[in-house]
Amino acid sequence: MAAPPPSSPSPPAAAAAAATQQTQPQTPFYELVKGNSGLEKVLLRGTRGFSAEVYLYGAQVTSWKNDHAEELLFVSSKAIFKPPKAIRGGIPICFPQFGTHGNLEQHGFARNRLWTIDDNPPPLPVNPAIKSFVDLILRPSDEDLKIWPHSFEFRLRVALGPNGDLSLTSRIRNTNTDGRSFSYTFAYHTYFSVSDISEVRVEGLETMDYLDNLKGKERFTEQGDAIVFESEIDKVYLAAPSKIAIIDHEKKRTFVLTKEGLPDAVVWNPWDKKAKAMQDFGDGEYKHMLCVEPAAVEKPITLKPGEEWKGRLALSAVPSSYCSGQLDPLKEHLIALNI
Numbered sequence: 189m190a191a192p193p194p195s196s197p198s199p200p201a202a203a204a205a206a207a208t209q210q211t212q213p214q215t216p217f218y219e220l221v222k223g224n225s226g227l228e229k230v231l232l233r234g235t236r237g238f239s240a241e242v243y244l245y246g247a248q249v250t251s252w253k254n255d256h257a258e259e260l261l262f263v264s265s266k267a268i269f270k271p272p273k274a275i276r277g278g279i280p281i282c283f284p285q286f287g288t289h290g291n292l293e294q295h296g297f298a299r300n301r302l303w304t305i306d307d308n309p310p311p312l313p314v315n316p317a318i319k320s321f322v323d324l325i326l327r328p329s330d331e332d333l334k335i336w337p338h339s340f341e342f343r344l345r346v347a348l349g350p351n352g353d354l355s356l357t358s359r360i361r362n363t364n365t366d367g368r369s370f371s372y373t374f375a376y377h378t379y380f381s382v383s384d385i386s387e388v389r390v391e392g393l394e395t396m397d398y399l400d401n402l403k404g405k406e407r408f409t410e411q412g413d414a415i416v417f418e419s420e421i422d423k424v425y426l427a428a429p430s431k432i433a434i435i436d437h438e439k440k441r442t443f444v445l446t447k448e449g450l451p452d453a454v455v456w457n458p459w460d461k462k463a464k465a466m467q468d469f470g471d472g473e474y475k476h477m478l479c480v481e482p483a484a485v486e487k488p489i490t491l492k493p494g495e496e497w498k499g500r501l502a503l504s505a506v507p508s509s510y511c512s513g514q515l516d517p518l519k520e521h522l523i524a525l526n527i
């Protein structure tokens with residue numbers, strides 16, 4: 189399918205293909221429009237007013253709204269929509285390096301490259317009820333190959349489910365022709381919008397081991413109850429469960445994250461001092477955001493030529509009482525470890 193012109197919807201679902209192809213049941217339905225600074229973004233519209241936006245720059249989701257048109261992701265009022273700066277907020281993609289775990293720029297280069305719409309992606313099993321999705325692709329430029337000498341295809345599908353759930357599926361393939369494997373670390377650097385950070389708790393990570401980025405990546409074990417926030421936090425939880433809940437008491441809203449292929453989970457809030465030092469972040473905005481980032485950090489992923497990896501994140505926003513106390517960290521942990 190050819191990319192639609194700006195502001196016009198793509199062709200409606202191809203009924204014949206839907207009937208015959210289990211794995212690729214419909215043609216995506218989206219609009220391509222101009223966003224901030226003239227950068228192009230894709231609009232996904234679901235039923236009952238659910239919506240999402242994805243910039244081609246960074247393949248970055250910058251908006252996810254529920255059926256009351258409430259924004260569920262945080263994007264800084266000071267975010268800079270100008271390459272090479274990554275957009276501050278939404279869901280930046282960290283690849284092929286998370287953080288400073290390597291020699292590349294912080295969080296790798298995928299978040300500040302221009303992706304393209306992939307009109308003909310390889311089949312991907314998909315819920316037939318999903319009508320609104322887009323496939324994007326990134327291949328390295330000659331300049332990228334100079335800093336990370338590996339040929340790859342990175343395909344990202346962003347889909348809006350019938351109940352407003354948002355899912356991101358990454359497929360990364362090693363297309364090296366010289367027989368070489370490559371390794372990378374990865375994260376969906378998800379910025380959630382919260383009412384007040386002091387009213388938020390995270391369930392599912394208690395008792396987990398973590399690397400503390402504020403203490404030279406030293407390893408500790410989380411103690412006690414659900415995680416609450418009183419100061420700066422920058423931790424990489426290891427072998428975290430496949431389900432994590434962010435409970436916003438004031439908003440009476442719980443975000444449920446479900447992750448596949450991504451063993452770790454980073455939790456970050458810069459708090460007041462770091463917030464002030466960041467050019468693209470408002471001084472008080474740390475109170476209204478929390479990053480919980482499904483990731484593969486501790487053990488890099490290695491792909492041989494021809495091999496493909498898949499990593500998926502699904503997000504839903506539900507009324508608060510739904511999840512509180514219902515996540516059993518040990519059970520989830522055992523599931524994550526396949527025990």
Ligand SMILES: O=P(O)(O)OC[C@H]1O[C@@H](O)[C@H](O)[C@@H](O)[C@@H]1O
Pocket residue numbers: 274287294295377401422423454456481
């Ligand atoms: O400012 P950046 O590059 O977007 O990174 C923001 C934060 O991202 C988090 O994922 C890291 O753990 C932090 O160490 C980092 O400060």
